[in-house]
Amino acid sequence: MYGEKAVELIRQLHRSPDGSLPPFNEDGIRQVLEEMRVLFEQNQADVNKTVDGAPGLFPGVQLRHAALERNKRCLLAYMFNRMERLRAMRWEFGSVLPPDIKYNLSEQEIQWFSRYNKSLAAYMRSIGGPSGGGLDLTQDLKPPKSLYIEVRCLMDHGEFETEDGTILLLKKDSQHFLQRSQCEHLIRQGVLEHIL
Amino acid sequence: MFVTDIRKEFYDKVVHERVLVLVAFDVDALCACKILQYLFQCDHVQYTIVPITGRQELENAFLEHSEQVKYVVMINCGGNINILETLQPAEHVIFFIADSHRPVDLVNVYNDDQVKLLMPTTDDFDIPAYDDLFKDDESDDDSGNESDSSAPSGKRRRLDEEVLERRRERRLWEEKRKQILLDYEEFSTYGTSSAMIMFDLAWKMSKDSNDLLWWGIVGLTDQYINNRVERGKYMTDVGDLHKHTLRLNHRNEDDDNTVSVDCMRIYFDEELKLALYRHWSLFESLKHSSYPACKFKMWTVKGQQKMHEFLADMGLPLVQVKQKFTSMDMGLKESFKGLFTASCEKYGLDDISFGSFIAQYGYKNKLCAADVVYAVNGLMECVEAEKSATGYFLEALDCLSRQNVKKLLRGLDLAKRQLTTIMQTVHSFIDMKQIISAGPFLYAYIPEGHPDVKFFSRPNCLGMLAYFMQEAYVATSRSRRSTLLPMVVAAPLNAETGSALVIGIPPKxxxxTKNFFGRAFEQAAIQTNSRTLHDNFDTSIIEMKSEDRSKFFDALISLLS
Known part of the structure; x- marks a missing residue:
């Protein structure tokens, strides 16, 4: 049936849990494009015949055209949603992607990501005027309640150097009171847990 | 060195530094740690908390973190061991020790630079004088030898006499020193609870609140419930805390300034020695609390009858008693305490009540200090394999916060299970007559195949069992001597390594609360070459190889008789 493969792409993306990115399904996309090409050629032929005077072909053309449009929408949705996820990851993991996610990206997506990085960095640098030195927007996604927070170590992480140069040992089941800005990324990585 | 002004000499020193906080595994330490955490959070003092189970772990933890810290706070650990010798710290490291274990190690007491003891000066320490313990050695022998070789022969005799005299003095002094040390270290006991000390600090800094007070109360109650403090001392401390309670909770008295029900309120009340009855049924609680259970001899048919009679005397219907306390008739629930105390005298349960505190926040949560102690303990010594011991320690730390009521409820359930297990074990031991009077002490051994053996691999739970057993044995035994006997209980700790946990408690x-088993265990181990591990901060709890058990106890018997 027409459109089946395109919906399958969407489903595949939908099934994968939030915060992860399934491999870019190049094969699926090619198949959809192939289907679209066939549909288009058939339509072209039928339209030519109709122009030549053959009756009764019009409904078929319309059906195929609808299928074409639908395939196109599905493909765009697939690309767009992947991009959205990729953008969320930029805010979550920072400018360097984990290798397993990078491996799942297509060539164009990698290009887009690096361009997005560049423009975000340029924007962040520009905040606060030319001498302001910029502001890291990815730091506090929600306004922080206090400068320091209490965190608990979930795994052995080894030594960790804070910005002021002190070194502390992050060992499983130890509890620390640290500056929020310094341990936020470790919380996102799942090394630390924020205790309320 | 004892700290006299805890605020100036302790808090103001650490306030802009990184602090390493080492916390022992008991409820008192947890509460103290909570209070300290709150204070540190107010002042943005960066800290690291590490749970510590025993001496070995103390050394490891210090070693791991020693590079990064200058200030170390120890809560309920480290006071009774020579810190400088065991940890070999760098010279700039300063230790602050809040420990309720006594006796305090004398080197810690007399070290002025690195060891600061956060203990109230009102406690009675009986510290021997400095001159009796330490002497500047060099002058004695060296000068003697020098004059020996260089002095002309005429003077020699007189010098010899002088040297001899000096040596004799020294020998006498050494003997005296030995005796003093022996007397000082003979008994292990407990002093003021660390949570109280920390609350005191908070109060002196005007940062005290009901939450902190509650932790202080729970810490103190922990000492009382686990028989670590004498009744007199407990009553004095309760009196102190009562004053704080009145000061912090006066706003609710009149109608003009009421506070919302969601705010925490603490008030003093007479509490019954019935474990967890507010969260259980009265019947179960009566059955599982050591005091009434032993008075009624609940493990006999006659005892059961007597308890029913007691309930009938109070006028409580069995149906009501057996259902959850919260679902009991309102009228009965309110009048129950009065009825109870009235009937208690008739049945010889004179000691059933003690002064304690109750905290209430919201309509739902009404907690008595003793129940919180049971719950936290239950959570901390949970034996399920879901998490590691330190994992449960942190759970217990969490459940003390007010927003984590759910965890506390889980703790209550675990505590019930603990109590049920203890009761069943005591019951079967009495029935099978497995508590043996070994002469100078009572002795019970929990066999390896016992179904609930894992519960008793935790020191606090084993302690609870030991006290319950002792009380039960005394209640059943005819001879009056049994009240004068201390008790030793051993339980297998780890089947794979074949080790056992041994605890000794003083006579009923x-x-x-003076406990002489610490030294007795040590000596018995030396005499028999038993493989023992004195890892626990409480010296009367040791680990040993199960194979060495019989020879160890033979030695212990001959030592004590």
């Missing part, structure tokens, strides 16, 4: 008749 004894008012004080």
């Amino acid at each position: 008749a004894e008012e004080s």
Whole structure:
């Protein structure tokens, strides 16, 4: 049936849990494009015949055209949603992607990501005027309640150097009171847990 | 060195530094740690908390973190061991020790630079004088030898006499020193609870609140429930805390300034020695609390009858008693305490009540200090394999916060299970007559195949069992001597390595909590070459190889008789 493969792409993306990115399904996309090409050629032929005077072909053309449009929408949705996820990851993991996610990206997506990085960095640098030195927007996604927070170590992480140069040992089941800005990324990585 | 002004000499020193906080595994330490955490959070003091189970772990933890810290706070650990010798710290490291274990190690007491003891000066320490313990050695022998070789022969005799005299003095002094040390270290006991000390600090800094007070109360109650403090001392401390309670909770008295029900309120009340009855049924609680259970001899048919009679005397219907306390008739629930105390005298349960505190926040949560102690303990010594011991320690730390009521409820359930297990074990031991009077002490051994053996691999739970057993044995035994006997209980700790946990507790008749088993265990181990591990901060709890058990106890018997 027409459109089946395109919906399958969407489903595949939908099934994968939030915060992860399934491999870019190049094969699926090619198949959809192939289907679209066939549909288009058939339509072209039928339209030519109709122009030549053959009756009764019009409904078929319309059906195929609808299928074409639908395939196109599905493909765009697939690309767009992947991009959205990729953008969320930029805010979550920072400018360097984990290798397993990078491996799942297509060539164009990698290009887009690096361009997005560049423009975000340029924007962040520009905040606060030319001498302001910029502001890291990815730091506090929600306004922080206090400068320091209490965190608990979930795994052995080894030594960790804070910005002021002190070194502390992050060992499983130890509890620390640290500056929020310094341990936020470790919380996102799942090394630390924020205790309320 | 004892700290006299805890605020100036302790808090103001650490306030802009990184602090390493080492916390022992008991409820008192947890509460103290909570209070300290709150204070540190107010002032943005960066800290690291590490749970510590025993001496070995103390050394490891210090070693791991020693590079990064200058200030170390120890809560309920480290006071009774020579910190400088065991940890070999760098010279700039300063230790602050809040420890309720006594006796305090004398080197810690007399070290002025690195070891600061956060203990109230009102406690009675009986510290021997400095001159009796330490002497500047060099002058004695060296000068003697020098004059020996260089002095002309005429003077020699007189010098010899002088040297001899000096040596004799020294020998006498050494003997005296030995005796003093022996007397000082003979008994292990407990002093003021660390949570109280920390609350005191908070109060002096005007940062005290109901939450902090509650932790202080729970810490103190922990000492009382686990028989670590004498009744007299407990009553004095309760009196102190009562004053704070009145000060912090006066706003609710009149109608003009009421506070919302969601705010925490603490008030003093007479509490019954019935474990967890607010969260259980009265019947179960009566059955599982050591005091009434032993008075009624609940493990006999006659005892059961007597308890029913007691309930009938109070006028409580069995149906009501057996259902959850919260679902009991309102009228009965309110009048129950009065009825109870009235009937208690008739049945010889004179000691059933003690002064304690109750905290209430919201309509739902009404907690009595003793129940919180049971719950936190239950959570901390949970034996399920879901998490590691330190994992449960942190759970217990969490459940003390007010927003984590759910965890506390889980703790209550675990505590019930603990109590049920203890009761069943005591019951079967009495029935099978497995508590043996070994002469100078009572002795019970929990066999390896016992179904609930894992519960008793935790020191606090084993302690609870030991006290319950002792009380039960005394209640059943005919001879009056049994009240004068201390008790030793051993339980297998780890089947794979074949180790056992041994605990000794003082006699029941004894008012004080002085425990001589620490030294006795040490000596028995030396005499028999048993493989023992004195890892616990409480010296009367040791680990040993199960194979060495019989020879160890033979030695212990001959030592004590």
